[in-house]
């Protein structure tokens with residue numbers, strides 16, 4: 307794994323600049339090259355993925371499915387049990403609800419229910435289209451719902467290097483992994499290691515910015531306004547440490563505690579709805595395991611307990627913004 | 640394609656193994672040794688065994704909540720099955736699955752789904768894997784008439800037909816979903832007709848005739864292996880007992896005592912097949928030897944199961960993951976409990 311210093315000063319030749327989306331695609335392609343059991347399935351994916359995918363891997367590895375989320379998800383699970391390593395692309399995270407019976411009742415449970423007789427190495431891609439007037443049926447961020455299900459691993463990385471390394475880990479993992487990627491992060495560029503074995507372990511958080519006054523845990527797309535807020539606060543001399551959990555299940559409790567031991571103050575920012583979200587879980591963990599470290603109450607910023615509206619004027623302030631984050635940090639000082 | 644010499648007695652043996660396993664299971668259930676519900680397949684043995692015998696050892700299967708017959712039909716050892724229904728450590732699923740989920744992977748069962756219709760996509764995907772990997776393995780998918788009304792049935796049959804997957808959909812049509820009859824729940828009660836809508840053959844067979852089921856299944860297996868795609872087989876059968884043993888259904892009875900008695904008397908697949916075997920010249924002695932052998936195997940299974948310890952509570956998290964995360968979900972880490 308790369309240290310922060312390595313990330314900030316990449317050695318020439320070992321990294322190249324690419325977007326988050328390119329890194330994600332590259333992870334899939336490299337893993338498909340490496341392991342012929344990896345197949346890709348979902349609606350219209352051969353077209354969205356570019357003809358390159360078919361040219362490179364052929365129709366036997368890239369499957370455009372009918373609009374049958376509940377069942378092609380289950381097909382992927384059956385195929386995983388029987389020797390393949392499918393990546394099931396559900397496209398919109400909101401469609402994971404249709405697939406949820408198979409993900410929850412089958413994929414997450416069958417290894418346990420059979421006493422370990424079978425393995426289910428499968429990846430479900432669920433992209434969060436939080437903004438852009440998609441309206442409520444296309445804009446959900448259902449990761450908290452799946453966090454409440456035992457037997458699933460859940461990742462939601464925010465940088466190009468992280469999505470590549472974690473996606474590779476997910477594909478190589480022997481268990482079901484849900485990937486909550488974020489559409490808003492697709493165009494963001496970053497240095498990505500060219501090493502085809504660049505993998506980041508599932509379950510390890512990353513310190514995206516060191517700081518000493520306040521700890522800020524940012525989830526998925528919330529990293530963007532968070533970084534803007536942190537830059538603005540730095541100009542005022544307020545030093546914020548930013549942690550990206552990268553993996554939502556399991557959460558890296560130690561990383562949170564180490565940071566809060568330093569700062570004594572914690573803000574959690576995410577785009578999920580407020581009730582029972584990642585922030586709720588982190589607050590509970592800190593209350594149980596690290597209450598003594600806290601100098602002030604924890605603050606949570608999230609989307610309200612309201613559906614995502616269509617109109618830009620309503621959507622504009624729906625998720626935590628830079629200003630909300632700056633104000634929250636100030637309140638703790 | 641007909642059952643050949645050895646298979647003829649084997650069919651009898653396996654049907655009898657299901658029957659005796661469940662009869663004994665019910666005794667143990669009454670004796671308080673089996674927790675949870677117990678869904679018996681008694682009456683449906685020919686539909687199960689006929690289909691299973693058409694498979695090779697390396698072929699795959701999925702089953703349902705009525706799960707005892709499927710592994711036995713495919714040739715599973717009885718000991719670990721009996722231990723599982725008792726929730727024991729020696730159970731086939733280490734006490735994590737129980738009576739509704741007797742999946743024995745050693746005989747090719749990838750799962751038994753107690754979510755009605757839940758196993759249909761899994762079987763389809765299992766066949767999809769064979770297709771992608773270029774092997775000639777076939778998958779047999781069991782489900783009941785009730786499951787036909789799930790969306791997964793429609794979606795899966797469509798995809799299997801579209802991609803000519805080597806899968807056999809076998810409906811154990813016992814006429815009822817708990818208390819709801821076919822007529823009460825199917826706009827088209829002739830289930831085999833649905834196959835036409837997906838562009839695959841739909842075959843109805845007498846599910847009490849093990850030879851008829853075998854022939855239909857063997858034909859479907861041949862098609863599947865030849866790359867000609869899936870087949871829907873509807874085996875008309877009957878469940879002798881209540882939906883679940885011990886289930887008390889109050890209010891209007893949904894089927895008459897006469898109906899049940901008539902089936903037990905005239906349509907018992909094991910009695911019918913025994914008569915056929917005798918007519919075909921297999922003597923009482925050979926049948927008696929099979930009967931003794933089955934009785935012995937069931938006795939042994941109960942002995943094994945009773946002697947097997949209960950799983951230790953500290954093993955609760957075992958089998959959650961193939962690749963556990965550092966320090967999590969292993970018995971060593973203990974339980975997070977406050």
Ligand SMILES: Cc1ncc(C[n+]2csc(CCOP(=O)(O)OP(=O)(O)O)c2C)c(N)n1
Nearest residue numbers: 705753754755783784785786813815816817
């Ligand atoms: C999705 C789902 N809905 C309802 C149930 C409750 N349930 C269990 S078995 C059953 C009837 C199933 O009938 P059928 O598919 O014909 O199988 P049979 O019991 O006759 O073998 C029902 C409704 C369930 N387990 N899963």
